Amino acid sequence: MKKFRLYFEEHNRGPLTQLWQQFQRQHAAVFGLVMFSFFLLLTLFAPLLSPHDPYLQNADLLLLAPSWSEQGLVQYPFGTDDLGRDLMSRLMKGATYTFGIALITVIGSLLMGLALGAMAGMSKGVKSSIFNHVLDLALTIPSLLLAIIIVAVLGPGLWNTTWAIMLALLPQFVHGIRNAIQDTLKQDYVAAYRLDGASNWQVLRYAVLPNIWEHLTVMATMALSTAILDVAALGFLGLGAQAPTSEWGVMIADALDLIYLAPWAIALPGILVFASVLSVNLVGDGLRTAMTKRREN
Amino acid sequence: MMLHYFLRRTFLIGFVFVALTVLAFSLSYLFPGDVLNNVSGLTNIAPEQQQALIQYYALDQSLLMQYLAYVNRILAGEWGLSFSSQQPVLAEIIAVFPATLELASYALILSFVLGIPLGLFAAVKADSFFGKLVSGITLVAYSIPIFWWALLLIMLFSLTLGLLPTAGRINVLFDIPTTTGFMLPDIWLSDIRYKSEATMDALRHLLLPAIVLATYPTTVMIRFTRDSMLAVLEQSYIKTARAKGLSRAQVLYHHGLRNALLPVIRQIGLQFSTLITLAMITEVIFSWPGIGQWLLDSIYQRNYPAIQGGLLVVSCLVIVVNMLTEILHTLFNPLARKA
Numbered sequence: 001m002k003k004f005r006l007y008f009e010e011h012n013r014g015p016l017t018q019l020w021q022q023f024q025r026q027h028a029a030v031f032g033l034v035m036f037s038f039f040l041l042l043t044l045f046a047p048l049l050s051p052h053d054p055y056l057q058n059a060d061l062l063l064l065a066p067s068w069s070e071q072g073l074v075q076y077p078f079g080t081d082d083l084g085r086d087l088m089s090r091l092m093k094g095a096t097y098t099f100g101i102a103l104i105t106v107i108g109s110l111l112m113g114l115a116l117g118a119m120a121g122m123s124k125g126v127k128s129s130i131f132n133h134v135l136d137l138a139l140t141i142p143s144l145l146l147a148i149i150i151v152a153v154l155g156p157g158l159w160n161t162t163w164a165i166m167l168a169l170l171p172q173f174v175h176g177i178r179n180a181i182q183d184t185l186k187q188d189y190v191a192a193y194r195l196d197g198a199s200n201w202q203v204l205r206y207a208v209l210p211n212i213w214e215h216l217t218v219m220a221t222m223a224l225s226t227a228i229l230d231v232a233a234l235g236f237l238g239l240g241a242q243a244p245t246s247e248w249g250v251m252i253a254d255a256l257d258l259i260y261l262a263p264w265a266i267a268l269p270g271i272l273v274f275a276s277v278l279s280v281n282l283v284g285d286g287l288r289t290a291m292t293k294r295r296e297n
Numbered sequence: 298m299m300l301h302y303f304l305r306r307t308f309l310i311g312f313v314f315v316a317l318t319v320l321a322f323s324l325s326y327l328f329p330g331d332v333l334n335n336v337s338g339l340t341n342i343a344p345e346q347q348q349a350l351i352q353y354y355a356l357d358q359s360l361l362m363q364y365l366a367y368v369n370r371i372l373a374g375e376w377g378l379s380f381s382s383q384q385p386v387l388a389e390i391i392a393v394f395p396a397t398l399e400l401a402s403y404a405l406i407l408s409f410v411l412g413i414p415l416g417l418f419a420a421v422k423a424d425s426f427f428g429k430l431v432s433g434i435t436l437v438a439y440s441i442p443i444f445w446w447a448l449l450l451i452m453l454f455s456l457t458l459g460l461l462p463t464a465g466r467i468n469v470l471f472d473i474p475t476t477t478g479f480m481l482p483d484i485w486l487s488d489i490r491y492k493s494e495a496t497m498d499a500l501r502h503l504l505l506p507a508i509v510l511a512t513y514p515t516t517v518m519i520r521f522t523r524d525s526m527l528a529v530l531e532q533s534y535i536k537t538a539r540a541k542g543l544s545r546a547q548v549l550y551h552h553g554l555r556n557a558l559l560p561v562i563r564q565i566g567l568q569f570s571t572l573i574t575l576a577m578i579t580e581v582i583f584s585w586p587g588i589g590q591w592l593l594d595s596i597y598q599r600n601y602p603a604i605q606g607g608l609l610v611v612s613c614l615v616i617v618v619n620m621l622t623e624i625l626h627t628l629f630n631p632l633a634r635k636a
Contacts, residue, residue, distance in 0.1 A: 140616045142573040152604050
């Protein structure tokens with residue numbers, strides 16, 4: 001490692017550029033980012049891109065095989081399901097549900113976690129200790145059990161279970177954000193800023209937050225992979241999204257009766273869940289490595 | 298110092314239990330339907346019984362008294378009746394809970410046995426082909442949705458190859474008397490003639506669910522062992538130990554492994570509630586008669602007293618495991634003993 005750094009040297013760039021340079025070097029991470037962008041595009045524009053209406057039932061084309069088999073039709077690349085709905089359109093629309101809802105839960109949970117974590121991180125003594133204890137309780141209830149309880153109170157449905165996933169993700173955000181804030185508060189530049197007369201809010205806004213956003217991004221990607229798996233699992237168990245919805249987990253559960261007749265109807269949604277989680281994990285790992293390397297330099 | 302720590306922990310656990318019972322108690326009000334039905338678990342209450350029951354469950358008194366009565370009933374083992382079977386909830390839980398514990402503990406053991414050596418290997422040989430392979434496989438296994446993974450394995454091993462059974466804990470032909478509720482010890486404790494056949498059959502039933510459930514904790518274990526080992530190997534005391542003339546194996550065992558496994562112990566506690574969620578999903582897919590399947594049946598049947606009881610038991614298990622790992626971590630790591 002170099003001891004001295006001169007300002008005309010090339011690596012003296014903004015933190016974002018440095019991060020991107022480190023990120024770029026990891027091929028797996030860039031591959032993950034491409035996949036991630038693909039899923040994001042699909043989530044946003046699935047209704048425009050899908051070739052057929054995902055809910056349109058076509059009685060003439062029940063259980064059509066995928067187009068790579070002899071019986072398939074090229075207009076239906078992945079075939080149709082037992083109600084004659086185009087599988088490809090359903091899978092594309094499913095991105096909006098599984099991937100999109102997972103994104104929304106993570107963003108919601110991140111914002112709540114940021115508020116609570118900032119409160120916990122900036123406070124001291126009894127207040128912060130009570131906070132921890134409440135969080136410990138929240139950590140002890142498994143997410144599926146939380147979902148079961150919420151479904152029992154509010155009834156099943158995609159949006160109701162969203163709350164369960166949000167609540168299940170919340171403790172890790174609060175813990176992580178609180179620890180990050182407390183670590184940053186120990187730094188000398190925060191002390192200097194305080195000596196300048198900065199209030200708590202100003203310290204948080206101008207000294208702490210700019211220094212922890214990388215942590216936040218890494219935490220959010222880790223949470224996103226959990227959220228996707230949870231949305232799909234709850235859909236599969238029949239607690240989350242309900243039957244006609246083309247959420248990927250629900251599609252797998254629907255296709256279970258046809259496991260011998262149409263194994264691809266189970267395989268394809270599963271591959272998509274897997275690929276989306278993998279892309280998120282690749283990006284998360286890449287970000288984490290890039291972040292450590294950037295700090296080292 | 299240690300005493301102070303334990304006192305703090307005891308206080309904390311007391312607080313968590315109080316909060317947990319408050320949550321469980323409030324569910325009787327939050328769940329749809331009549332409070333009296335939800336509290337007692339009786340589905341049909343005759344009008345002449347109603348007054349007596351209200352008195353018995355203290356529903357005519359303040360919320361605080363109701364809560365205290367609830368806690369008393371919980372401690373006395375009176376957890377209400379299940380809506381669907383009209384049997385005591387606690388007895389049903391005791392019948393199904395060991396199956397979950399058995400499955401989860403085998404999966405955990407499997408994840409230790411596989412995860413820690415592989416993680417160490419991936420850290421020590423980080424740049425070799427096999428190190429990268431382990432890391433790659435870990436990332437893939439970490440991303441796989443468990444229910445889909447289970448279905449793939451069933452499709453391959455049960456439907457296509459016909460090697461392993463898809464459901465249950467043991468073939469129904471075997472009649473194993475229940476003593477502990479754990480299948481393998483039950484078989485060994487029983488005095489039946491076909492012990493070895495029964496053991497083989499139980500193991501065959503156990504194999505797929507245990508592999509499916511162990512996938513996630515194993516990958517977590519590999520990742521954590523690897524990351525923490527890599528961090529430890531960077532430390533200057535490792536260089537010092539090498540400079541002292543210790544062999545690579547000695548350094549790895551005495552200085553590396555001991556320090557690297559500390560965060561891993563902690564991680565077990567933190568990941569345990571995820572493990573329980575996954576165990577519940579695994580149970581549903583493999584029709585494993587554990588608490589997960591029981592709870593999901595309860596939600597499909599809107600069996601509120603059962604959900605309430607399940608919440609208490611499962612959360613208590615997670616709390617206890619969290620506590621134990623935390624205490625272990627503190628015992629092994631003097632640095633964590635800051636009051």
